[in-house]
Amino acid sequence: MDVSMPVQTVVWRPGTLEEARSLKREYNEEARFIAGGTLMQMQREQGIPFPPYLISLEKMRELSDIEETVDGAVRIGALTDLETCRTHPLLKKRCPALQEAIGTISSPAVRNRGTIGGNILYGVGDVIPILLAMNARLSWFSEDGIRSESLSDYVTDSVMPLSGAILTDVTIPSQSEAHCFFRKIGRRETFIASVVTVAMQAMVSDQGFIQSIRLVAGGGVNTPRRLVKCEEWLSGKRLSDVQLTELSVMIKEESALIGDAFASAEYRRTVAAHLLVAELQSLQ
């Protein structure tokens, strides 16, 4: 064993995306981007050391704004901190369910530092389910320019679009009359990782027909995913005709949530099914 102290981490603070990208290109595997740093600090506490180089994105203020686009969508800069998202007037008007979801993340101190982009890139962040239900899209600054893809494609493929790409913003399309729902279950009331998260966005006609629906389940180490089979099965049905027992079985199966030392797979699947079915029932 080498008798010496571990190398001190060097932190770069580039002012532009181009600069950040070239630093990443230069130091490659030895460097990681860092925004709020709340996740990396937790991981360091768990024994994963910082890499030799950190590229801090904090100075890029242009990535921390929230605005309405010309086509009525809401665009959130990836570096917007979670607390700003939780209290922003535009999101309050347009995406209250997203604000509710953000309010369940960790503690005020973490929400003040942590960013919405960081929560998405965590892979199991609690903003993901509701953003999936709202059909959000991601924009990336990459080697071949600005790229855009749906959040759903991103979590399903779980590959970063090209190494060194930087998430720049999240866009939520306009769907004003849709019903949105989010619920997180943790082992205690707040300041807790999720055991189960569910989200839903549904459009129901005046006649009680399901015009469109997106269902999402996640929680713990489970990447939140859309329950596409369930969505297809429900689409076009009259709400009052839906066999809820059958739907419950389908959700349990399709969610395929896995368990850990604190909550079993069966429990997580059952709870996900209960919460989504109860919510759908309440729409009748």
Place this chain on the structure above:
Amino acid sequence: MKRNRRPDGKEKVTGALKYLTDLSFPNMLYGKIARSPFPHARILSISTEKARQLPGVQAIVTHEDIPGLNGFGIVTPDQPVLCKDIVRYVGDAVAAVAADSIDIAKRAIELIDVQYEPLPVLDSTEKALDPSAPFLHPDGNVLHRAGFQKGDIEEAFSKCRAVIEETYHVPRQLHAYMETEGGVIVPEKNGTLTVYVGTQHGFKDRFQLARILGMPESDIRIVSSPMGGSFGGKDELNIQPYGALLALATGRPVKIHQTRQESMRSSIKRHPMAITMKTGVDEAGKLIAHQTVIVADTGAYSTLGPAILDFAVEHAAGPYIIPAVHTQGISVFTNNGVSGEFRGFGGNQITFALEGQIDRLAAAIGMDGLEIRRLNLRREQDAGPLGQRIAETNGALDVFESAAALYREKKSASLQERPWKKIGTGMAVTMHGGGLGFGRMDPAGGRLTLKGNGKIEISFGFEEAGQGILAVIETITTEQLGCAKEDLSIVIGDTAVVPSSGSTTASRGTSMVWHSLQRLKKPFIAQLLKRASLLTGKERLSLGEGGIWSDGEFLLSYKDLACGQAEIVAETEFDFPVSPDPIDSAHFLYTYSGVVVQVEADLLTGKIKVTDLHQTVSAGPMVNEMGFVGQIEGGGVMALGYTLLEDVVMKDSQYVTENLDTYLIPGIMDVPFQLSVEPIEALPEQDHFGPRGVGEIGTVAVAPAIASAIYDALGLQVNQLPVHPETVLKSIEERGVFHGGQSSNSGAS
């Protein structure tokens, strides 16, 4: 009334207070402890050579560097300070390092090369008791057996109308004090050692350290208050021996402050127990037979394991009068961490089982849970649970009737249940002994001094761990002497200057401060007044605010009374009161609590939320209302965590819950908005034992009350803590307990 502010309150809530772990000294080094990665292994070799080469490492100590006894333990010193041959749990220490920085010390720990040969791991009491199991200690794997017997149990069972038998499992609970173990150990120029590390008993630490270091006790000074929490967890030695060895090795102050992870790995925890109870009632609902078997997992070393088992055995029948009782307990060594002292001291475990039995029996014979309790609870003159005479109070019935009235009120109030929720109401009652018990050395004492500067100094060997002993001392002393709090100076937590008062444990602090003042006030006041009379020539004098008063007029300040003359000192030493009946470990002063709880069960998730927690407590006169309420509410929340969240999970004797992200204590949102405390201060006229301590009683009967409320809401009788939502949800699904009407068409049913 007595809503005095704590003397240390403002500094604590503003964060201004310096704890001992905040101290720094010139030339100070930082210490780290190397602990075993294996729960059970033979040490083949320890090489510190590489670590010593690391620049900035100033000293490394192993078992070879211990001048005195390589062992500690409040009663039996069977825990090695630094292991030589065998490690018995993953917190066992093998070496310690002092270095110029924490990072260097940490790196040095990684460079210490210890070769181990893993041994079979005894990760359960069953495995440890198997005849083929290897011995963890020379006398085998049984630390202690305890029992109690009265009446003919078999005959009594044959006469029962109904008998309930159940096994209850309770978890390993973490104290989760905010300030983890730590402090600074300073070698003084004259060869003595000053230990600035929190503990619940400074003189006991001094005794244990002297034995390890081979130094006279008089050469060691322990400065041990204030602490950021303890709850029993810092009564035993923790990092002190390592800091002391390193300070002596380097001749420089050494600071050790464990991280939360280090603390969770090495600290003692509440004993997990499996408690099997068989209890029977006669035709009238009278309890007539009660049999208990307790198996406690005491972990790798003794510490206070035997006394905790004794306490659980004593409280097995609690406040109920049962003619035939048979109790057997066994405390078993395993490779699972170390179990030890924790607020409630075995009472919490046994009370969960006992009250569970009472609720099950009531259900089995169709009797009201209140009626069965009223019928069987002890009366004022009844003997204590081991047949010993105890200080008479009507506490058991008093708290019961108060709780019963509230329970009925809550039960009959028509509460609007929210969709997918079920509300349940529960109650439980208990009694809890204070002091260490008959046959155990339990001395107390204190000292009053009129100092040269005119201050009245009151000093005790008690420790301030956040429980509010400073406020108790201030309140009782000013009340008993008649002086103002500005006249006082309170001195605790420093063996160089305080008298011995015994340990700050076992709900004894408040009680012993009051008893001390009863003994001190007369001689002290007499001496002060005698001098005042000589100085002024006046009579009919009394102590008052600021000084000596005569017929309502201020006469002489304490400063003028003290000026230029010898200090006036009154000192007392006495023992904690015990039963006149010589029954080992039996208690004499008991406190009582009646708990009423309301819960809301979530039918979709199985989660239980406590929405209302009330405790009625009978503990004699209340010294300070804020302190009293703080102890009971805080204890209640700690017990809520024990019931619903907290479990130090171990797998193969390794910790699964390594930090506070997986080991969960309640947050403010888990605490019920409705939280109330009712003190019952009444004592019989002849009682001269004054206020009893309430450090523990608020934690004891909360779990069974929550269990009772869950039963009321869902019909589920839980026998395991913490109550997992998964268990609840399964039960809901099996029973089809759903909200009326909503479940008819639900996939959730």
